[in-house]
Structure formats: structure tokens, C-alpha cells
Amino acid sequence: MSSVSSSTSVSRLSAAPARGVEVRPLSPALGAEIHGVDLTRPIDDATFAVIADAWREYLVILFRDQVLSEDDQVRFAQRFGALQGRPRPASMRAETAVKHPEIMLVSNIRENGKPIGSLPDGEMQFHSDMCYIEKPAKGTFLYAIEIPSIGGDTHFLNMYDAYDSLPADVKAKINDRKAVNVFQYGSTSREGNNPNFDEHPHYTHPMVRTHPDSGRKALFVNRLMTWSVEGMDEAESAALLDRLFDHIEQPKFIYEHKWRVGDLLLWDNRCTLHARTDFSDKERRLLRRCVIQGDKPY
Ligand code: OGA
Ligand code: MN
Numbered sequence: 001m002s003s004v005s006s007s008t009s010v011s012r013l014s015a016a017p018a019r020g021v022e023v024r025p026l027s028p029a030l031g032a033e034i035h036g037v038d039l040t041r042p043i044d045d046a047t048f049a050v051i052a053d054a055w056r057e058y059l060v061i062l063f064r065d066q067v068l069s070e071d072d073q074v075r076f077a078q079r080f081g082a083l084q085g086r087p088r089p090a091s092m093r094a095e096t097a098v099k100h101p102e103i104m105l106v107s108n109i110r111e112n113g114k115p116i117g118s119l120p121d122g123e124m125q126f127h128s129d130m131c132y133i134e135k136p137a138k139g140t141f142l143y144a145i146e147i148p149s150i151g152g153d154t155h156f157l158n159m160y161d162a163y164d165s166l167p168a169d170v171k172a173k174i175n176d177r178k179a180v181n182v183f184q185y186g187s188t189s190r191e192g193n194n195p196n197f198d199e200h201p202h203y204t205h206p207m208v209r210t211h212p213d214s215g216r217k218a219l220f221v222n223r224l225m226t227w228s229v230e231g232m233d234e235a236e237s238a239a240l241l242d243r244l245f246d247h248i249e250q251p252k253f254i255y256e257h258k259w260r261v262g263d264l265l266l267w268d269n270r271c272t273l274h275a276r277t278d279f280s281d282k283e284r285r286l287l288r289r290c291v292i293q294g295d296k297p298y
């Protein structure tokens with residue numbers, strides 16, 4: 001990743017900066033760090049406006065050195081919308097020690113051989129959270145509690161740029177198309193050769209969606225969960241999706257986040273993807289996640 005260029009060091013925000021609050025871009029592709037906000041404290045409207053503007057502009061927002069309880073994290077998330085519940089019933093979830101039922105622990109830690117959370121091990125392919133339901137997640141808030149010394153990085157990808165840079169003929173091919181997204185993966189990559197619709201949640205969404213706040217178009221397909229294009233035969237659909245995935249997953253669209261304990265990241269699932277790099281099963285990794293509800297893509 002190239003170093004910060006002059007175009008990314010200038011903030012292009014419309015809200016008047018709240019005192020002591022600073023927005024610093026993280027990469028040419030997307031992402032910004034916000035300094036000078038303690039998320040355990042009430043956030044005044046001017047500060048919230050800066051955060052909301054930065055989120056719209058940079059798509060992924062980082063707050064470092066935060067010491068957040070579950071309540072603190074939930075309270076902050078609720079400024080952006082209502083929390084999204086977990087699709088799985090409580091009796092089928094690994095998380096037994098969380099206060100809010102909407103909280104997910106993203107962790108490889110096991111107690112008595114059983115994971116204490118979800119998405120435990122290793123690499124994860126690029127995806128958008130909950131794209132297999134009718135109203136996929138709007139934003140995800142992930143807070144780092146324990147982090148391995150190497151790996152387990154999260155990569156974020158700008159799907160506005162991925163769409164804008166497609167050749168015109170490909171845009172024309174996908175603009176009014178839909179594709180089916182299926183929740184059928186282990187921890188890392190999709191399982192099997194064909195989706196099993198009887199057993200796995202799935203939903204058909206536009207391949208290109210319009211972001212309700214920015215009005216911009218973003219690609220809305222991903223390697224982990226998008227299985228096939230509606231109305232195309234299998235070979236044509238697979239060829240088109242492979243071509244799109246290869247186009248999407250280019251370094252120029254990506255910011256690679258190396259976690260530190262105390263990081264809170266907020267990302268927009270409507271115009272970004274994220275993926276996780278591999279890490280050792282000998283090291284512990286624990287993050288706390290909540291998600292806010294989104295709308296039906298159009
Ligand atoms: C998630 C997710 C990636 C990570 O919480 O939705 O994809 O780095 N996490 O653990
Ligand atoms: Mn995810």
C-alpha cells in the first residue's frame with residue numbers, strides 16, 4: 001500500500017469539526033482514523049456529525065485506544081440505528097456470556113473444547129455481513145480485546161471504486177441483474193460445490209446496489225457468499241462471477257488493518273467488503289461485534 005498521498009491527507013468533510021476531533025485517512029482506497037473521541041463518554045451532536053460524515057466519506061472508521069464495555073459499544077452503535085438481532089436462536093449460539101443477545105464474540109478461544117464465540121479460525125474470504133438476508137446489515141462494529149502477534153488482519157475493500165472501474169460492457173451486463181447469496185461456509189471459505197437452499201439461509205439481491213445515503217452505485221457480490229447469477233446458465237454465471245471477484249480483489253481497492261487491542265472499527269456493509277488473513281491456532285483472538293440493521297438493497 002502506498003503511503004498517504006496529498007489527496008488523502010486533506011479531509012473533505014462538510015460538518016464543522018468538533019473541537020479536538022481529527023479525521024485522518026488510513027489509505028488511498030478507504031478508511032479513516034478518528035482521533036480525540038472517547039467512546040465511553042456521551043457524544044455531542046457536533047462530534048457525531050463529524051463521525052457520520054467521515055463514515056459516509058471513508059466507509060471504514062477506526063477509533064484507537066478505546067476501553068469499551070459491552071454497554072459502551074452498544075450505546076455507540078445505537079447512535080447509527082437499531083441493533084440487528086442474531087438470526088440463530090439463542091440455544092444454538094456459542095455466546096453464553098454476553099449481556100446483550102445481539103452481541104457476537106468473534107473468537108478462536110475454546111472452553112472445555114467448545115468455542116466461546118463465532119467465526120473462530122483462520123482466513124475468511126471477502127464478504128459483506130448478512131448479505132444472505134432480505135435486509136443485510138448496514139454497519140458492523142468490531143472491538144478488539146485480544147489479538148494474535150501475527151496475522152488475523154482484516155482487509156477492507158471499496159466497492160464504489162470496484163464498480164466505477166468496471167468496463168462499460170460489464171456494467172451493462174450486471175446493472176439490472178440479481179445474484180443469490182448463501183450462508184454456507186465454515187469459518188473460512190464456501191463449502192461444497194452447490195448451494196443447499198434447504199439447509200442454508202439465502203437471498204437474491206441486486207449485483208449493483210445504490211447506497212441510500214450517498215446515492216452512489218456499489219458492487220454487491222462477494223466470493224464467500226455469492227453463488228450464482230439469476231437467469232444465467234451455470235457456466236455463464238460462474239464465468240461472470242469469477243471475473244468480477246478477480247476484478248474486485250485488487251490491492252488498489254484495499255486497506256489492510258492490523259489490529260491493536262482497544263481498536264473499534266466501524267464498516268459500511270453496503271459499499272465495502274472485508275476479509276480476514278490467516279493466524280495461528282496457538283494464539284488467542286477475541287473481538288466483540290454488533291451490527292445495525294440495514295434496508296433492502298435496490
Ligand atoms: C465479522 C468478520 C473478520 C475478522 O466479524 O463479520 O468478518 O477479522 N470478522 O474477524
Ligand atoms: Mn464479516
